Amino acid sequence: MATQASRAAGRLMISPAVILLLMWMIVPLGMTIYFSFLRYNLLIPGENPFVGLENYSYFFTDPNFWPSLVNTLFLVGGVLLITTVGGVLLALLLDQPMWGQGIVRILVIAPFFVMPTVSALVWKNMFMNPVNGVFAWIANVFGLPAFDFLAHAPLLSIILIVSWQWLPFATLILLTALQSLDSEQLEASEMDGAGPLARFFYIMVPHLSRAATVVILIQTIFLLSVFAEILVTTNGGPGNASTNLTYLVYSQSLLQYDVGLGSAGGIVAVILANIVAIFLMRMIGKNLET
Amino acid sequence: MARASTTQRKAVVTVCAWAVGLVIFFPILWTILTSFKSEVDAIAIPPKFLNFNWTLDNYHDVQERSRYFLHFMNSVIISLGSTILALIIAIPAAWSMAFVPGRRTKDILMWMLSTKMLPAVGVLVPIYLIFRDFGLLDTRTGLIIVLTMMNLPIVVWMLYTYFKEIPGEILEAARMDGATLSKEIIYILTPMAVPGIASTLLLNVILSWNEAFWTLNLTAANSAPLSAFIASYSSPEGLFYAKLSAASTMAIAPILILGWFSQKQLVRGLTFGAVK
Incomplete structure (x- = not known):
């Protein structure tokens, strides 16, 4: 059906988007790679000599590098664990018949629409504050000493805050998947005498595994770049206790003005994200064919 | 018989789901409530849920x-x-x-x-x-x-x-x-x-x-x-x-x-x- 002319028109229509995205990707990324080979500090004027892999060796031997990598993995892993398990349980609960289902759904989804800076500040001040926070009051009611979350368990606190933000996303997607499950299949298995556990493990789990994989992969992409929550709660501290890779690169480039080192760190972050991206792309690509 | 148990089950599910939903929503609700308090009421211990002087001053x-x-x-x-x-x-x-x-x-x-x-x-x-x-x-x-x-x-x-x-x-x-x-x-x-x-x-x-x-x-x-x-x-x-x-x-x-x-x-x- 497509003629030569319409094909040419089609190409013309795609090209602005393609050219802009290509520029957006190649120019800055190319610059980052280039800077990562230079000794380049904004505080030290003068020429920026080529230093090969020096920035990379500095970055990998930086005493903050390994802690920040470990923190990144704990942050991503912790949030994934909480949101995926919580999301499955919540989706199963919300899928049951009940009164006011629509309202409960809205209540559960709402945190996803709260901007990261607001949710981090609200949790930090009104809940986790050891003097005036709600948690301190609850601890007090039970006769326990107040716990200073952000001072003594900064990473765990941030994991909690970020989980609260992403739990709705996992729930919503898993619930959507659950609702697309053929109810006749469930009824048939029930007639054949399958108990609730058998139905869950042999019918629901296989059906949900695809949606769960998508949830895990997409969340991982976003969670590798958690930034605002750390900036407004702990500034990466105390020490480096809650510094993740994104925050480390930010502090090296925009707080210490070390463009070369920050760029090397940025490239490391890109490589890390790409490892995850490959799996995600493969899944979505497969979906596109069907 | 079957009908009674489904209603009962629905009631239990409803209570559980509402409880979970309200816990998850609570930080947002708390933020909205606190925005209508005076600064003194906002940090009061024990926290004041609805029994405070509502005010629009903060806005x-x-x-x-x-x-x-x-x-x-x-x-x-x-x-x-x-x-x-x-x-x-x-x-x-x-x-x-x-x-x-x-x-x-x-x-x-x-x-x-x-x-x-x-x-x-x-x-x-x-x-x-x-x-x-x-x-x-x-x-x-x-x-x-x-x-x-x-x-x-x-x-x-x-x-x-x-x-x-x-x-x-x-x-x-x-x-x-x-x-x-x-x-x-x-x-x-x-x-x-x-x-x-x-x-x-x-x-x-x-x-x-x-x-x-x-x-x-x-x-x-x-x-x-x-x-x-x-x-x-x-x-x-x-x-x-x-x-x-x-x-x-x-x-x-x-x-x-x-x-x-x-x-x-x-x-x-x-x-x-x-x-x-």
């Missing part, structure tokens, strides 16, 4: 002490501007990929998606330097450009999945009946495409409104949208719970309302069509 004070309205308008202009710009670029692209797919259409789509996987921090340094050299730091224009590019892949993908659902036979039938290209676009395609475009617009306004990496790094006093402005409350001098709550409530209220309308689109948009 007044937030505007008085900072340029709240400016930041609010920045949010509106930046999120709408970047979304509309992205739509203008994406609609023709998604259109032609959906209706005149070529051999490389799939590759282009996948490649666009891959740009979204690029972590922002990987291009932070060059973008910051380019913005500094071109005088774009702390300008709305600069932020609109960045957010447009950030969201362009999602916009193209969402539109593509919506356009894909428009049956091609309708177009052929219209052509058979002698519709010209312009008539085809005005009378057939546009009405069918509008719902998809509207959903895409909605989701991307939400994403841009809440974006907090670029807004924090590229803006200061003048062009900061709410997501960056609220961060200024993290400094000790800004530790006023009631005012923080009022500023927060105003920042999240528009999006909470928009978000409730966009639950379905959210799934489709954020999973790139992998879950519908």
